[in-house]
Amino acid sequence: MKIDGTPYRSIWVDDADRWSVRIIDQTKLPWAIEIPRLTTPEQIAHAISAMLVRGAPLIGATAAYGVALAMRADPSDEALETVVPMLAATRPTAINLRWALMRMQRALSAHPPAERADAAYAEAAAICDEDVATNRAIGEHGLGLIRARAQGRRRVNILTHCNAGWIATVDWGTALAPIYMAHDAGIDVHVLVDETRPRNQGFSLTAWELGKHGVPHTVIVDNAGGHFMQRGEVDMVIVGTDRVTRAGDVANKIGTYLKALAARDNGVPFYVALPSSTIDWTIADGLGSIPIEERAPAEVTTITGRALDGSMLTVRIVPKDSTAANPAFDVTPARLVSGLITERGICAANERALAAMFPDQALQTAA
Ligand SMILES: CSC[C@@H](O)[C@@H](O)C(=O)COP(=O)(O)O
Numbered sequence: 001m002k003i004d005g006t007p008y009r010s011i012w013v014d015d016a017d018r019w020s021v022r023i024i025d026q027t028k029l030p031w032a033i034e035i036p037r038l039t040t041p042e043q044i045a046h047a048i049s050a051m052l053v054r055g056a057p058l059i060g061a062t063a064a065y066g067v068a069l070a071m072r073a074d075p076s077d078e079a080l081e082t083v084v085p086m087l088a089a090t091r092p093t094a095i096n097l098r099w100a101l102m103r104m105q106r107a108l109s110a111h112p113p114a115e116r117a118d119a120a121y122a123e124a125a126a127i128c129d130e131d132v133a134t135n136r137a138i139g140e141h142g143l144g145l146i147r148a149r150a151q152g153r154r155r156v157n158i159l160t161h162c163n164a165g166w167i168a169t170v171d172w173g174t175a176l177a178p179i180y181m182a183h184d185a186g187i188d189v190h191v192l193v194d195e196t197r198p199r200n201q202g203f204s205l206t207a208w209e210l211g212k213h214g215v216p217h218t219v220i221v222d223n224a225g226g227h228f229m230q231r232g233e234v235d236m237v238i239v240g241t242d243r244v245t246r247a248g249d250v251a252n253k254i255g256t257y258l259k260a261l262a263a264r265d266n267g268v269p270f271y272v273a274l275p276s277s278t279i280d281w282t283i284a285d286g287l288g289s290i291p292i293e294e295r296a297p298a299e300v301t302t303i304t305g306r307a308l309d310g311s312m313l314t315v316r317i318v319p320k321d322s323t324a325a326n327p328a329f330d331v332t333p334a335r336l337v338s339g340l341i342t343e344r345g346i347c348a349a350n351e352r353a354l355a356a357m358f359p360d361q362a363l364q365t366a367a
Pocket residue numbers: 054055056057094161162163164165168169173174175201239240241242252253328
């Protein structure tokens with residue numbers, strides 16, 4: 001997608017040296033566009049855990065380049081066996097991270113060490129290119145849903161939570177891809193953007209992305225979604241996800257479950273957009289089996305923004321002695337999900353429908 005007229009992906013290999021890795025530092029958005037150059041797997045691991053890059057598909061793609069950097073420095077079996085678990089430990093909930101690392105490990109084990117660096121860069125590039133194509137397909141399938149909702153309406157109001165836009169993937173996004181396509185197709189879409197405390201991905205990333213693309217949007221605090229649904233001001237909800245079980249339970253940014261409950265109570269369709277790399281075929285029960293990342297309490301007890309004089313400011317908003325819990329994700333049970341928007345089409349959130357949509361992947365895991 002474009003930033004001020006220039007097309008970007010969210011990750012790429014440096015044009016000048018053709019081996020180091022460039023990312024957009026998302027901790028600096030929307031205030032500054034900083035593009036650090038990453039040269040070691042340790043820097044990649046830090047970028048993922050400190051959330052310079054975030055969003056399930058993008059952390060998978062970034063980890064793939066972490067393996068490529070490691071193989072460039074040392075293509076031995078030992079180096080491969082060390083870097084994969086090191087990168088896998090950076091964030092626990094998004095299955096795409098492990099999916100990408102397993103894919104890299106499988107691809108590289110088939111090569112002798114002398115060929116591994118080139119093979120690793122090629123595989124990481126393939127993961128990125130496939131992600132773009134996958135998200136474009138998700139966008140096209142989701143566009144059909146928005147088109148259907150647009151019949152007889154002046155405007156389609158879509159609520160989204162967190163950021164599942166182009167900067168959460170390599171390009172296009174998952175939840176936002178259908179919205180970009182609808183906007184580009186001339187459909188009058190308007191997005192209600194949840195704040196998404198504690199890290200405010202909605203305010204700082206989704207609002208920024210939508211604004212850069214000219215998509216009309218309104219930012220709302222996390223607690224306002226139910227109110228707008230009760231008033232008939234939300235036509236559909238579309239969110240992304242970090243892991244979907246084979247039975248259709250959905251882990252996504254903390255607060256997603258409450259939006260799904262409010263959507264069900266108000267008859268608002270609740271869709272989840274995902275690439276099939278986000279499906280964990282090994283588990284069925286999301287609540288019991290998906291590991292939920294617990295992040296630092298400081299993300300809850302403080303808030304960071306831009307002071308009126310332009311400087312960045314972090315302020316404490318909680319009494320000094322209060323403790324804080326910070327689960328980063330929650331699980332929305334499949335029964336609250338109206339449909340899963342995948343690269344192969346839209347399917348019901350249940351085991352039979354998912355296995356029918358992806359028989360190759362479901363069988364592969366069972367074998
Ligand atoms: C296409 S991104 C899907 C999800 O990863 C997204 O909705 C989300 O919850 C991101 O969480 P984050 O903690 O910002 O990585």
